[in-house]
Amino acid sequence: MKKILIIAGEASGDLHGSNLVKALREQDPSITVYGVGSRRMREAGVTMLADASEISVVGATEVLTHIGAIYSIYTKLKRFLREERPDLLVLIDFPDFNILTGKAAKKLGIPVLYYISPQVWAWRKGRVKTIAKIVETILVVFPFEVELYRATGVDVRFVGHPLADVVDSPYTRDEARKQLGLAQDRRTIAILPGSRRKEIMHLLPGMLAAAKLLQGRFPDIQFILPVAPTLEQDFVKRFVDESGVPVNVIDGRVYDVLRASDAAIVTSGTATLETGLMAVPMVIVYRASRLTYWIGKLLVSVRNFGLVNIVAGRPVVPELLQDDATPERIAEELGTILADPEKHRRITEELVNVRTVLGAGGASQRAAAVVRELLTKAA
DSSP states (O other): OOEEEEEEOSHHHHHHHHHHHHHHHHHOTTOEEEEEEOHHHHHTTOEEEEEGGGTOOOSHHHHHHTHHHHHHHHHHHHHHHHHHOOSEEEEESOHHHHHHHHHHHHHTTOOEEEESOOOTTTBOTTHHHHHHHHOSEEEESSTTHHHHHHTTTOEEEEOOOTHHHHOOOSSOHHHHHHHTTOOTTSEEEEEEOOSSHHHHHHHHHHHHHHHHHHHHHOTTEEEEEEEOTTSOHHHHHHHHHHHTOOEEEEESOHHHHHHHOSEEEEESSHHHHHHHHTTOOEEEEEOOOHHHHHHHHHHBOOSOOSHHHHHHTSOOSOEEEGGGOOHHHHHHHHHHHHHOHHHHHHHHHHHHHHHHHTOSSOHHHHHHHHHHHHHHHHO
16 A cells, blocks of 8 residues: 655645545545645545644744744654655645755655645745755646756656646636625626735735725725635634625635636735636735845846736736735726726736646646656655
């Protein structure tokens, strides 16, 4: 019986990890899977060693306040690797923690597969060589990442983006609005504030203030906010209640929400790619602590920070970072899209092309086939 350990530290990694496990079980039901993740991986039958929420923090100052919990889980995983000797360690994004764990596995002679490369093309490109030294194989989800790793001599394969497999809704726009209790004849705006508590605290108040400004400009507007599975609905709803803005807060169903929406206000990250794959025009926003922002500004080497714009190679949708992410600017940028049908149509068409670039689906199945290949090789 083969045994693997999967580590996913974020909501997106939890999703991709769960789909990888499902694909693995379809190909070989005998494989036993342990992991660090969240609800979706647990539902997929993974035996959880820790919850991702304990290590899922962003930014230098945020990491410092959680260092004790992070180190405790790292120690637990090292002990698991040493005592249980899994046949393969699968790392999903989440670079700092996962690279450290990958090094520990490498020292023990346990093969390592990196599924979904960290964004080395954006910052700290030196990690390409570090990752190449610890992994057996790396599976990348953006076509332009292949050349970055090929130069190191590591086994690198483009499998397509796993989000292309899952980002969809079975409903038409009208059906989705009916399902979600939304009015059919009103402009519908999705608010996607992120999957971490810190993101909610930094970004949601500004998003809601922008919603209030948009409400004044467009009397027929309505708002809906799907809460990420890593967050408690009551925690998010407190911010909404304090804002006084009527927002329909629901648990999950983000793709149905996007199907129902004319536009969106989205926190930079995986949600921008999901919104793009649903072809919904958006404004991308992000704020971090001052220290995190200035450190990032020194290290990041890309002109665009929104994933849809990076994939497209140009600014398809507006990006508002740090001091630019004000309620006034958010409302102005989104209001421009809503008030100009031609601009809305043009953005929608460009977002449709994003799905084409990211592959036609089947990423999880291709990744699972590589896992089985490595397990066979290890035997």
